[in-house]
Amino acid sequence: xxxxxxxxxxxxxxxxxxxxxxxxxxxxxxxxxxxxxxxxxxxxxxxxxxxxxxxxxxxxxxxxxxxxxxxxxxxxxxxxxxxxxxxxxxxxxxxxxxxxxxxxxxxxxxxxxxxxxxxxxxxxxxxxxxxxxxxxxxxxxxxxxxxxxxxxxxxxxxxxxxxxxxxxxxxxxxxxxxxxxxxxxxxxxxxxxxxxxxxxxxxxxxxxxxxxxxxxxxx
Numbered sequence: 339x340x341x342x343x344x345x346x347x348x349x350x351x352x353x354x355x356x357x358x359x360x361x362x363x364x365x366x367x368x369x370x371x372x373x374x375x376x377x378x379x380x381x382x383x384x385x386x387x388x389x390x391x392x393x394x395x396x397x398x399x400x401x402x403x404x405x406x407x408x409x410x411x412x413x414x415x416x417x418x419x420x421x422x423x424x425x426x427x428x429x430x431x432x433x434x435x436x437x438x439x440x441x442x443x444x445x446x447x448x449x450x451x452x453x454x455x456x457x458x459x460x461x462x463x464x465x466x467x468x469x470x471x472x473x474x475x476x477x478x479x480x481x482x483x484x485x486x487x488x489x490x491x492x493x494x495x496x497x498x499x500x501x502x503x504x505x506x507x508x509x510x511x512x513x514x515x516x517x518x519x520x521x522x523x524x525x526x527x528x529x530x531x532x533x534x535x536x537x538x539x540x541x542x543x544x545x546x547x548x549x550x551x552x553x554x555x556x557x
Contacts, residue, residue: 363386363388364386364387365385365386365387366385366394368383370382371383371398380400381400382399382400382401383396384397385397399478400478400479401478402438402478402480403439404439404446404480404481404482405436405437405439405480405532406439406446406447406450406483406485407435407453407482407484407485407532407533407536408436408450408453408454408458408462409434409468409484409485409487409537410458410462410487410488411486411487411490411540412488412513413490414513414515417434417513417515417519418434418435418511418512419432419434419513419514419519420432420433420434420435420457420510420511420512421433421509422509423508427529429529431528431529431530431533432512432522432533433532434484434536435458436453436457436482436532437449437452437453437456437457445555446485446554446555447483447485447554450485451465455498456498457509458511459493459495460492460493462488462489462490462491463490464488465486465487465488465554466486466551466552467485467486467554468484468486468535468536468552469483469484469535469536470482471484473531482531484535484536484539485554486536486543486551516540516541517541519541520537522537523537523538
């Protein structure tokens with residue numbers, strides 16, 4: 339049989355082609371449907387050329403500024419999880435400290451630093467990026483950056499000028515050993531996407547002492 343055969347699984351260079359890449363198909367027109375401070379611009383419909391022959395299909399999606407989450411890991415190998423009510427799914431979820439990139443000019447890392455102070459009252463000296471992902475690429479352009487924060491310290495109360503309100507006023511925090519957090523994911527007891535991805539990524543990378551971690555980008 340002639341032709342090029344796909345690289346065998348595990349063969350040298352077999353994963354070289356496997357990497358997500360930016361791409362944009364032509365948009366004939368676009369229309370904003372709904373706008374809200376919570377979701378940035380809001381809902382939009384794009385009429386996209388899908389087949390290169392003039393065929394156009396409508397694609398509805400939520401325009402979102404993105405978010406940052408923090409896997410805070412203390413010197414005992416424990417992860418900070420916080421319990422917060424999420425009305426859309428009618429659940430109280432155990433999550434990593436996180437927040438929307440809703441401050442003008444503030445990148446993902448700066449948002450992560452701010453959220454760690456506001457939600458946990460902590461700072462970290464060492465930061466790396468664990469993962470970044472699109473939680474629902476068929477519905478939204480939201481991108482979430484998950485950072486690993488280490489060498490933690492508490493911020494004196496008088497230095498915190500943020501007042502928690504609404505759901506954040508009822509946060510409950512627990513320090514959970516990383517191995518136990520992995521078990522909770524496997525048992526179906528954790529459901530927040532950034533939390534699941536952050537915990538599993540941290541556990542996988544911890545096996546080689548966190549060698550090769552990505553430097554944090556995004557300000």
